[in-house]
Amino acid sequence: xxxxxxxxxxxxxIAVLSAAALGYEILLVRLLSIIQWHHYAAMxxxxxxxxxxVSGTVLALFQKRLLQWFRFYYLTNIVLFGLTSxxxxxxxxxxxxxxxxxxxxxxxxxxxxxxxxxxAVPFFFAANAIGLALICYREQLSKLYAADLIGAGLGSLAxxxxxxxxxxDTALRFISLLxxxxxxxxxxxxxxxxxxAWILLLALLVIPIFLPGAWLQPSLSPxxxxxxxxxxxxxxxxxxxxxxxxxxxxxxxxxxxxRYAPEASLHLASEPPAxxxxxxxxxxxxxxxxxxGESHLDYLAQFTSALPYALKVPENVLVLGAGGGTAVLQGxxxxxxxxxxVELNPQIIGxxxxxxxxxxxxxxxxxxxxxxxxxxxxxxTASEQQFDLIQLPLPGGVGASATxxxxxxxxxxHTVEAFRYYLDHLTPGGYLMINSWVKLPPxxxxxxIATAIAALKETGVRxxxxxxxxxxxxxxSGVLIKKDNFSTKEIEALKAFCEQRSFDVSFYPGITREExxxxxxxxxxxxYLGTRALLGKGADYYLGEYKFNLTxxxxxxxxxxxxxxxxxxxxxxxxxxxxxxxxxxxxxxVSVATLLQAILASxxxxxxxxxxFQRKRSLQQHSISRSKVLVYFTALGLAFLFIEIAFIxxxxxxxHHPLYAxxxxxxAFLIFAGLGSAWSQRQLDIKGTLTIGIVxxxxxxxxxxxxxxxxLDKLFAGAIQLSDSVRVFISIAIIAPLAFCMxxxxxxxxxxxxRQAPELMPWAWGINGxxxxxxxxxxxxxxxxxxxxAVIVIAILLYIIAAQYFP
Numbered sequence: 032x033x034x035x036x037x038x039x040x041x042x043x044x045i046a047v048l049s050a051a052a053l054g055y056e057i058l059l060v061r062l063l064s065i066i067q068w069h070h071y072a073a074m075x076x077x078x079x080x081x082x083x084x085v086s087g088t089v090l091a092l093f094q095k096r097l098l099q100w101f102r103f104y105y106l107t108n109i110v111l112f113g114l115t116s117x118x119x120x121x122x123x124x125x126x127x128x129x130x131x132x133x134x135x136x137x138x139x140x141x142x143x144x145x146x147x148x149x150x151a152v153p154f155f156f157a158a159n160a161i162g163l164a165l166i167c168y169r170e171q172l173s174k175l176y177a178a179d180l181i182g183a184g185l186g187s188l189a190x191x192x193x194x195x196x197x198x199x200d201t202a203l204r205f206i207s208l209l210x211x212x213x214x215x216x217x218x219x220x221x222x223x224x225x226x227x228a229w230i231l232l233l234a235l236l237v238i239p240i241f242l243p244g245a246w247l248q249p250s251l252s253p254x255x256x257x258x259x260x261x262x263x264x265x266x267x268x269x270x271x272x273x274x275x276x277x278x279x280x281x282x283x284x285x286x287x288x289x290r291y292a293p294e295a296s297l298h299l300a301s302e303p304p305a306x307x308x309x310x311x312x313x314x315x316x317x318x319x320x321x322x323x324g325e326s327h328l329d330y331l332a333q334f335t336s337a338l339p340y341a342l343k344v345p346e347n348v349l350v351l352g353a354g355g356g357t358a359v360l361q362g363x364x365x366x367x368x369x370x371x372x373v374e375l376n377p378q379i380i381g382x383x384x385x386x387x388x389x390x391x392x393x394x395x396x397x398x399x400x401x402x403x404x405x406x407x408x409x410x411x412t413a414s415e416q417q418f419d420l421i422q423l424p425l426p427g428g429v430g431a432s433a434t435x436x437x438x439x440x441x442x443x444x445h446t447v448e449a450f451r452y453y454l455d456h457l458t459p460g461g462y463l464m465i466n467s468w469v470k471l472p473p474x475x476x477x478x479x480i481a482t483a484i485a486a487l488k489e490t491g492v493r494x495x496x497x498x499x500x501x502x503x504x505x506x507x508s509g510v511l512i513k514k515d516n517f518s519t520k521e522i523e524a525l526k527a528f529c530e531q532r533s534f535d536v537s538f539y540p541g542i543t544r545e546e547x548x549x550x551x552x553x554x555x556x557x558x559y560l561g562t563r564a565l566l567g568k569g570a571d572y573y574l575g576e577y578k579f580n581l582t583x584x585x586x587x588x589x590x591x592x593x594x595x596x597x598x599x600x601x602x603x604x605x606x607x608x609x610x611x612x613x614x615x616x617x618x619x620x621v622s623v624a625t626l627l628q629a630i631l632a633s634x635x636x637x638x639x640x641x642x643x644f645q646r647k648r649s650l651q652q653h654s655i656s657r658s659k660v661l662v663y664f665t666a667l668g669l670a671f672l673f674i675e676i677a678f679i680x681x682x683x684x685x686x687h688h689p690l691y692a693x694x695x696x697x698x699a700f701l702i703f704a705g706l707g708s709a710w711s712q713r714q715l716d717i718k719g720t721l722t723i724g725i726v727x728x729x730x731x732x733x734x735x736x737x738x739x740x741x742x743l744d745k746l747f748a749g750a751i752q753l754s755d756s757v758r759v760f761i762s763i764a765i766i767a768p769l770a771f772c773m774x775x776x777x778x779x780x781x782x783x784x785x786r787q788a789p790e791l792m793p794w795a796w797g798i799n800g801x802x803x804x805x806x807x808x809x810x811x812x813x814x815x816x817x818x819x820x821a822v823i824v825i826a827i828l829l830y831i832i833a834a835q836y837f838p
Contacts (some may be wrong), residue, residue, distance in 0.1 A: 040171055041105070041164055042178040044217035048109055049179045051209040052157040053115050053701075056080070057190050059150065061199045065249045065278050065312045067130065068618075070442070075627035077625050078147045080804045082154030084636040087797015089155075089473040090162050091640035094793055101167045102171040102221050109217055110235065113210030116153040117203060117239050117247075119760070123149040124250050130617070157210075162796045167200040169785030173712035177705040180774060184701030191694050200247035204674065231694060249278075255313035263287060269307075270386065275690055277311040279378055281319075281387075283306075291318045294334035294425060294466065294507045296532035301327045307387060309379065310358030317354030319383055320365055322392025331361040333532055335502055335509040336422065339462040340365040340519045341528040349373070349456070351407040351444065356383055356394045358424045363399060371418070373403045373410050375688070380404055388617040408443050408452065409687020412751050417458045417588065425466045425507060440618075443684060444477065445591035446584045450486035454514060463512040467672025469503060471553070474579050474594050476501065476508045477561045480572070482583040482591075483512050484565055495567050501537040501556055502529055505551045508537070516540070538562040578602070586684065587818035595619040619815070626808045633801035639660065640794045655788040658838045664795045666833040667777050668802025669809070673826035674736070675700050676810040678820045682762050685747045686755070695759055699766040700773070707774030725779055728772035729834040735769045736827040740820055775832055785838050 059076050060069070067075075071779050072602050090097065097104050126142040141321055161179055184246075190273070193202050214232055251258050257280055260266060265286030272279040288305035294305075304327065308316030331337065336358065339345065344366040350358045351370035359751065362370040372395070374380050380402055386396035395402045423444060443449055445465075453463045463483075467475035479500065489497045497516040502525075513521075521540050526546075529536045533550040535559035536542065548556040564573035565581075574581055579594035595616035603615055675696060682692040707728070743765070750761055777799065784791045810822050 040168055040174060041217055041220045042174060044109065044213045045161060045164055045175055046178040046182030046185075047209060047216055048112065048157055048160055049182035050189065050207050051116070051213060052112070052154065052186070054186040054190035054193075054209070055157075055184040057187060058194075058199060058202050059120075060248055061194065061275065062203070065199065065251065066124075067128070067252050068314075069312075075143075075146060075150060077804055077808050078628055078632070079150035080154055080173050080807075081155075081632050081636070081801065082151035082802065083800030084797050085151065085157040085159035085276075086155050086162055087793050087795075087800055088639050089474040090159065090166065090793030090796065091790070092643055092747040094166065094790060095162055098640045101163065105160055105163055105167075105221070106154045106214060106217055108163070109210065109214045109643075110232070112153050112160065113158050113207050113214060114235065114238065115156060115209040116210055117242065118132075119149045119152045120203060127250075129252065129254060129565040130621070135445050146817065157389065158800060160744045162793055164289040165781060165796065166785075166789070166792045169782065169789065172714070172782050172785060173708045175588060176778040176781075177707075177709035177712075177774070180701045180705030180708060184703075184705065185696045186362065187697040187701065188694055191275050191608075194273065198271075198273045199278070200244065200249065201254055203247055204239040204242070208236065211236055211239070218787055251313050256315055257282065257310040257313040258264075258288075260308060260310070260316070262283075263290070265632050270382070272382065274376070274378055276376045276378070278313075278383070279376070280310045280313070281382065282308040282310060282316070285624055289316075289318065291316060291354055292330060292334070293468075294336055294504060295330060296534065297505055298335050298531075299330055301329050303543050304328075305329045307355075307390065309382065311376075311460065317379070318357060319355040319387050319391050320360055321390055322359065322394065323569045328360065328364045329365045331357075334361065335504045335507050335534060335837060336424065336464060336466050337365060337502075338502060338509055338511055338525065338528055339420050339422075340367075340463050342462070342524045343419075343460070345462065347416075347418050348420045348422065349416075349418040350424065351410075352424055352426075353402070354379060354424065356391065358422055358820055359400055360394060362420075362422075363394075363397065367399070371401045371403060371416075373405060375404070377404045389764060406687045406689070407461050408449060411452045411456055412687070413780045414456070417456055418461060419458050420451050420464060421457060423463075423465045425468070440592060441589045441683070442584070442591040443586065443589050443679060445482060446589050447485045448483055448586045449488065450482055450512075453492060454486060454490055454512075457514040460517060463514075465510045465512075466507055467510075469508050471557070472578060473561055474581070476503075476510060476558060476593075477565065478581045478583070478591065478594075479510045480562055481565050481570075481581050483510065484570075485583040487512075495738055496542045499562070499566075500525055500539045501558060501562055503535040503537050503551060504532075508558065509693075536813040576781055585818075587820055588814060588816075589680070590815050593619060593815055608732055622812055626805065626812065629801075629805045629808060633805060636801055637794075637798055641796070646652055655791060655838050657783065657791070659836045660784065660791055660795050661798060662836040663780055663833050663838055664777075664798040665802045666829040666836070667780070670826040670829035670833070671704075671773055671777075672803055672806040673810050673822050673829070674769070676807065677814075677822045677826070680814070681747075682818045686758055686762060687753065691755075691759065695762050699763045700770040702773030703767045703770035706770035708778045710771070711775045725837045726834055728775040729830050732769065732830050733770045733827055735772070736823055739765070740768070740823055742783045771791055773830075776830070778836060785836070 038048065056076060063075055123146045128142045129139060130147055160797040165175055168175055168819055193205060209309050218232070260282055262612045263284060266282055266284045268280045269283045270281035287318040289308050291306055291308065292303050303320065305321045306318040310316050346368045348362040348370045350362065350365040350370060350372050351786050353359055353374045356372065359370050359372045380395065383391050384402065388396060394400065441546065457463065467479060480499065483499065484495055486500055492498060494516065498513050500511040500517065517540050524540070525539055526536060535548055535550050537547055537556070541780055544556065544559065564570060568815045578596065580596055580598045678700070679692050679696045682696055683689055686692050686695065750758060779790055781795060811826065
């Protein structure tokens with residue numbers, strides 16, 4: 032059917048295939064974040080990407096046969112990628128995976144392995160096709176690698192844009208179609224095929240187009256908040272919205288109306304009105320409250336978050352993360368003259384402001400409400416307004432929070448730098464109110480207090496205890512921070528507020544132990560004792576001895592919900608059968624497990640070809656050192672993603688939006704690295720230029736990386752007030768020279784192998800793939816412990832090591 036002839040260099044098919052493969056990777060993260068939580072999504076994707084490592088092993092072992100029938104295997108692998116990108120996701124969904132049961136269910140480990148294998152298959156075929164082309168056309172390797180990178184960059188941008196218009200399961204069809212389109216392009220590039228082959232290829236396009244939609248819909252974990260809520264009789268999803276920021280499901284309960292008020296006092300006299308629940312990726316809810324002539328809103332004064340309104344009615348309120356509008360409604364009900372509601376997700380705003388405007392009583396259209404669609408830190412950075420009250424509403428659902436599923440989530444709203452911004456934007460006498468869930472032992476609340484203390488110290492406050500108040504209800508707590516000292520009148524109002532609602536006062540200036548732990552009784556007044564310890568001279572000792580990590584998060588290490596301490600693990604595990612599961616920092620341990628699995632699998636995949644090489648004794652006639660090849664391509668695989676991941680975090684605050692940061696970083700790094708690879712092709716006319724060519728770009732990487740570490744924060748601070756488009760341009764200009772140089776070492780190393788030991792090329796391809804998988808997980812773990820700046824430093828050192836081990 033297909034003859035083994037070659038024609039033009041397959042740059043376009045490589046570019047399209049690479050775009051589809053990276054788009055598929057990003058899309059799987061989105062899909063699996065809906066099905067599970069994003070940490071498990073990252074674990075599954077990371078190990079599935081070992082398909083690239085498996086590809087290198089297969090190419091190394093069967094290189095001769097594959098090259099003899101290059102065209103057949105090249106086209107076949109692209110076809111199989113197009114088909115398996117769709118079908119393997121369907122197959123993976125057949126295996127129910129419940130991470131919560133991993134510690135006591137062997138069946139869950141079996142299911143997890145099948146999911147790994149299923150999702151690795153498409154990446155294996157994509158890597159096979161790309162790797163085979165690089166080996167076959169090794170004299171033009173840099174051009175092909177450039178096409179690979181540029182295609183990946185465009186694919187990452189395209190899938191983010193596509194997800195604004197279609198649901199993730201529909202986008203999966205597009206990925207499959209794009210993969211099959213790459214086959215058609217490859218046929219045109221590599222020569223004609225007979226008519227039956229064309230008919231077959233065109234017939235394959237029918238599969239992604241006409242596959243039943245119900246088969247592709249993500250199957251939500253039964254442990255997710257939405258799954259739990261839908262078990263109630265009469266509940267149903269009445270609306271859905273999707274974007275790269277999340278899948279929003281609007282739930283209605285017709286028989287037993289949803290009345291979500293976790294902050295409310297147990298003495299609540301009137302029940303809340305009916306509500307609609309909005310769940311993002313199955314987590315939540317944030318609610319839209321029904322407003323009608325019969326609606327009673329007195330319940331909003333019974334929330335822990337109502338405390339500042341009881342001390343002094345603020346005229347101008349800022350709500351960061353407004354969601355469905357409960358905090359906004361509370362502000363209006365309790366006397367605020369103006370409420371500024373900042374919400375990142377435009378679809379949430381649209382649902383409240385337009386779709387369910389009548390239901391919500393046109394809350395977001397009220398003349399007293401200003402709705403801002405921005406990232407919270409970005410809004411504060413660009414704004415010169417001051418507010419009488421800044422409020423951070425209760426985050427997420429208690430389930431995900433309690434089990435550590437947010438532990439690796441970057442959170443720039445709960446860092447010391449963020450708290451300083453809040454304090455700067457308060458009017459004299461203004462309040463900062465932050466709510467969190469009650470947990471035992473205490474974590475969130477005490478870490479908020481530790482962060483507030485650090486921020487107040489850095490602003491020059493000495494009598495910090497005069498600026499803090501802490502209260503506790505049956506399920507939630509509130510930390511109130513005042514820009515000035517609390518007055519006697521305010522303290523009396525605070526005590527009366529808590530007395531009337533049976534809230535426990537955990538701290539205020541001058542509190543005694545006899546005043547705490549009166550209503551919602553704990554075995555010890557943990558919140559009072561913890562606050563006292565954090566304010567005392569022995570705070571460092573307390574932080575060191577506490578069972579959980581309470582050290583204040585910072586922008587360089589923005590992992591507020593990371594509480595894990597290795598010293599406490601054995602004690603927590605001993606409590607597992609007695610309810611201790613909720614104490615395990617699941618997200619962190621999952622990442623550690625992912626890293627270990629990736630390393631073990633990578634070692635196997637790297638050593639397997641070596642075993643066969645030794646049996647065949649095929650490398651004795653060459654001067655290339657396999658140890659150099661191993662170190663060189665491992666260092667490059669780790670370093671490239673280290674820098675990429677660190678820059679995503681750096682740009683997240685500068686561009687004021689996580690999507691902008693991801694899109695700009697991935698697209699700019701990959702495209703400019705591709706241009707660097709294309710440029711390097713022109714420099715490889717003679718063998719002697721290779722070594723010089725790797726040293727020079729590494730020197731530039733070193734100098735640029737060092738300069739960025741020293742100057743980038745200052746540059747961003749100076750340009751933070753500029754328009755979005757100018758900041759995007761600055762970001763690209765910063766990335767471009769660094770990425771250009773980063774695109775040179777890998778193709779030059781492969782070209783050197785192509786000249787000296789071509790049979791090692793697929794092995795090097797696999798090593799780089801395995802290292803890339805490890806780097807994605809390792810970068811996050813390094814950042815947790817020593818920060819993203821350290822990730823960049825390590826990446827620079829890895830490039831220097833690579834220069835020393837150029838094969």
